[in-house]
Amino acid sequence: MKISVLMPVYNCAKYLDVAIKSILSQTFREFEFIIVDDASIDSSRTIIKKYSKKDPRIVFIPLEKHVGTSKALNKGLSSAVGKYIVRMDADDWSYPDRLEKQYRFMESHKEVGVSGGAAEICDEKLNRRYTRRYPVGDSDLRKIIFLYSPFAHPATIWNKKLLEELNGYDENIPLSQDAELYFRIGAKSKFANIKDVLIKLRMHDKSSSIAKNRLQEKYAIYARIKGVMEYRYKARIIDWLYIFFRLMSAFFIPTQIKFFMFNLLRRKK
Numbered sequence: 001m002k003i004s005v006l007m008p009v010y011n012c013a014k015y016l017d018v019a020i021k022s023i024l025s026q027t028f029r030e031f032e033f034i035i036v037d038d039a040s041i042d043s044s045r046t047i048i049k050k051y052s053k054k055d056p057r058i059v060f061i062p063l064e065k066h067v068g069t070s071k072a073l074n075k076g077l078s079s080a081v082g083k084y085i086v087r088m089d090a091d092d093w094s095y096p097d098r099l100e101k102q103y104r105f106m107e108s109h110k111e112v113g114v115s116g117g118a119a120e121i122c123d124e125k126l127n128r129r130y131t132r133r134y135p136v137g138d139s140d141l142r143k144i145i146f147l148y149s150p151f152a153h154p155a156t157i158w159n160k161k162l163l164e165e166l167n168g169y170d171e172n173i174p175l176s177q178d179a180e181l182y183f184r185i186g187a188k189s190k191f192a193n194i195k196d197v198l199i200k201l202r203m204h205d206k207s208s209s210i211a212k213n214r215l216q217e218k219y220a221i222y223a224r225i226k227g228v229m230e231y232r233y234k235a236r237i238i239d240w241l242y243i244f245f246r247l248m249s250a251f252f253i254p255t256q257i258k259f260f261m262f263n264l265l266r267r268k269k
């Protein structure tokens with residue numbers, strides 16, 4: 001198997017049909033689609049079962065107890081047989097040629113451990129608001145890793161062998177687990193992005209609670225400090241100042257204002 005698409009699900013019935021169909025409609029066909037339902041209490045499980053009965057590429061892993069994103073991802077990772085792991089979120093949409101482009105890139109760049117691409121930031125109905133683009137080269141991505149995420153995580157593809165060597169996601173980190181994993185895999189391999197837009201990222205109310213945002217900031221800062229202390233990443237003065245700003249902003253700047261400021265700096269028309 002060439003690719004294992006890994007998608008955790010928790011109470012996402014409203015958007016799930018669109019996400020699943022976008023993967024099953026890919027031009028690239030040699031993949032398995034691992035869907036881990038983290039004990040959803042809405043109709044998510046019913047929707048997944050419907051598709052799994054129709055398409056043998058779907059590997060459905062229902063969890064009886066809610067364990068959180070990191071553990072759910074590791075459950076799926078342990079079942080994956082693909083050479084590469086592609087991440088997908090249950091409320092997003094992938095362009096039809098996404099897997100084809102990402103597989104071709106990773107096959108021709110063996111030194112890369114994780115890569116991604118551009119993402120269209122959309123409203124709840126997937127109407128495009130703007131495009132978020134990322135640097136493409138390893139050195140440029142390492143320069144910005146302390147300032148913001150070098151990847152759109154739901155658009156990433158990973159070398160599975162490296163992920164297994166790293167024991168996957170840190171299950172002690174409930175949020176910003178992607179940021180911590182970037183530092184670990186970056187200590188063993190190269191970073192990269194392609195310029196192409198790969199996904200539509202859906203923005204909706206469930207992703208903007210104040211309590212969740214503050215906790216996410218805490219773990220994002222932890223990941224960056226760990227990157228310096230354990231994995232010998234070199235942080236500049238501006239990086240430390242930004243870390244301090246993020247820490248303060250988590251408590252003193254409203255979530256919606258901070259989100260607007262961040263995206264104002266990142267957007268491309």
